[in-house]
Amino acid sequence: MMLIVAVDSAGIYHKDGENGLASSKDLDAGALFVLKSRGSWLHCGFHLTTAIVAPALLSLPFAFTLLGWSGGVVCLTTAGLITFYSYNLLSIVLEHYAQLGKRHLRFRDMAHDILGPGWGRYFVGPLQLGICYGAVIACTLLGGQSLKFIYLVSAPNGSMQLYQFIIMFGGLTLIMVQMPSFHSLRHINLVSLVLCLAYCACTTAGSIYIGHSNKAPKRDYTITGVGLNRVFGVFNAISIIATTYGNGIIPEIQATIAPPVTGKMFKGLLVCYSVVISTFFSVAYSGYWAFGNEARGSVLSNFMINGSALLPKWFLLMTFIFTLVQVSAVSLVYLQPTNVIIERKFANPTMGELSIRNIVPRLIFRSLTVIIATTLAAMLPFFGDIMALFGAFGCIPLDFILPMIFYNVTFKPSKRSLIFWGNSAIAIVSTALSMVGAVASVRQIVLDAKTYRLFANM
Template sequence: MTNDTDHYDSHKVNRDLEQPETAHQISTDSWFQVAFVLTTGINSAYVLGYSGTTMVPLGWIYGVVGLILATLISLYANALIAKLHEFGGKRHIRYRDLAGFIYGKKAYSLTWALQYINLFMINTGYIILAGSALKATYVLFSDEGQLKLPYCIVIAGFVCAMFAVCIPHLSALGIWLGVSTVLSIIYIAVGFALSLKDGLNAPPRDYSIPGTSISKIFTTIGATANLVFAYNTGMLPEIQATIRQPVVKNMMRALYFQFSIGVVPLYLVVFTGYWAYGNSTSAYLLNNVNGPIWVKATANIAAFFQSVVALHIFASPMYEFLDTKYGISGNALALKNLSFRVLVRGGYLAFNTFVSALLPFLGDFMSLTGAISTFPLTFILANHMYLVANGNKLTSIQKLWHWLNVCFFGVMSVAAAIAALRLIAVDSKTYSLFADL
């Protein structure tokens, strides 16, 4: 009887909620499919970089504790955002809509700018990852060096654009989420197994944090941004928009899945990779491992194609914005709709590809993205929006807790941004534009 009442009440509330206009489907996906969307983001090919970009600058103690704390804090912050999805009698299917509803037009524009930066840089990183995987595959079979990294990045960008044309919206991923999961299992299993084999056969490794005292400070701060970048999308309301009713309850199920079962593969490959190679671990783990060429090639190819699928998830808010603005709806194969996707999405990804080839410094992108957008969107805004929305219902201690979070992550965001910009400046001097890393 209780379940029937809850079902009735949820549908009654849904009828009363103001539904926003969108050209994409909403409320069509099960919580399990949404959980796989979230888990795809966590265990994307980025996972092959965290041993080098988080563990090396932080070391064993701070690296392990940092990853676990980032997991718990990220679950908490995302839960705050999820619970505001139906706030004030409206469904907020876009992050900027929620911020604009709570704060006003200026906050709407600022949030959209932060989110655009966040998603643009994540997409850029995915193209770099895909290009790096392609280059790593080429190197396994040829030592001529004719296929440079910038060329591989261009190829990766073209494949991403083709996929974006074929998949009209986030909910249409469907079976591709299953394909993505299989691909993730392949490169994570290979990275874990070969790292474990190398670690068991290798001499003692050096786990000391490299660099001078000054550089250690900046790399440590930058690594904290990578910690939060690993778990957060910066587009939770957009993902939540696709989930079936009851929206909040189902989204919480998806988040619990993401931050429990979903993080296990990440932990396995990150900790094993660092254990096996110490402070010589690279920003792309498959460059460290030793094993049969065909096994490493399979893992690299899997990382390449999984990056293509994962990029589509993080590009979907931009696609939704453009499709809604220009009235692109209906049959996805209609000439108008297909042409629009080819020209507009293709142009967007062409610019992403250009930036990726221009500055292929993957670790620096992760640090800067975490600093200037993941920190503000996931932690600062989440805590402050929840505080504003529920101010009258919170105790003094709860209010103090949220304000402490706002202030702490505000300071961390500024510090991490400075550290990331310094890293980019240093790497820009070391490597030329369109570098073949």
């Protein structure tokens, strides 16, 4: 079949039919070099799992301390159902436009075509870039914390500071970020899938072991905070859970699938959410059961008290190493939207991907993005607060609101239909939660700022 490809001023990938590859002279370098459409539905599942099942889920027991058992279970289950539904809606919309001859490769492309140019350029594009780059900062921080835990297990009285470990992790990311395309991460993300199952199994087993041992803390399941603090804590917890399920790069992940794309994203989502169910709930339940309202921002922090390990050292080391390696893959996934912009601005699509003309700017600008993220992670080591802020400002709009709007605007279901009112209700409630959650998360950061300092050794 003949293929005709063109890119308009917004960078939308247009083509006749779903088969074939685009010509390098017709595509911008970001789409050509980073978003290669060569993967299978299984590769899509690997990418989705790495983007969603990340070490951020280790904060779920902490979220339960703000919600209690019943509130935590309801919020965790509801968010899981809504995000699966939401991501499937996005996939359906993407498939619809692909069948019409216009395949969207980026979130901003969808917004441009469905809501108008201003939405893509001034709202969705910057919002997605901010949330993804924020996730990179959070991953860099968590990677540094994992390295520090490994160090403390080996040398309990060591004097090295957290920022030093964050810099070490940033150095690892600096090397790995040079992998040219999203598709080239497929094998790394397969390893990531296995590792997230492994460290979640270790975390669950460790929590259960401590909970049954004489080292177990006195468990108290009363919701932390009183009055206004408790109310803001609830919305803070909702933001954390939303962030844990957050993705924000569904179009970019679907862009890696080789055409035709119909039905492949749904299969990838089934792979991803089978892992989600087995990890999110086991970590949340076991961590909160073992530590109650003493659960920390990352439940792994509860495995050590004042430098003393509550589990065998080899077990702790194994768990932290699994987490460290997996979080490095997560940071690479969330760097892809930034990489797309870098390639589009500074690469030449008429020359080879591995030509000197394209390698040099890629090396320089990708390195700069990692250096900036590493510096910010070292300066602001407030992991739980950062997670809540990202959830309120970015994850809820991208993952809970826009997919509902995109579907209703694209397919125009009857205003008497259940799907129209269901989508509208989810979007309205999510908007309210996003606004209140944003206030709650900013308030929490202001409170913590009085306690912590820049480059704190947490």
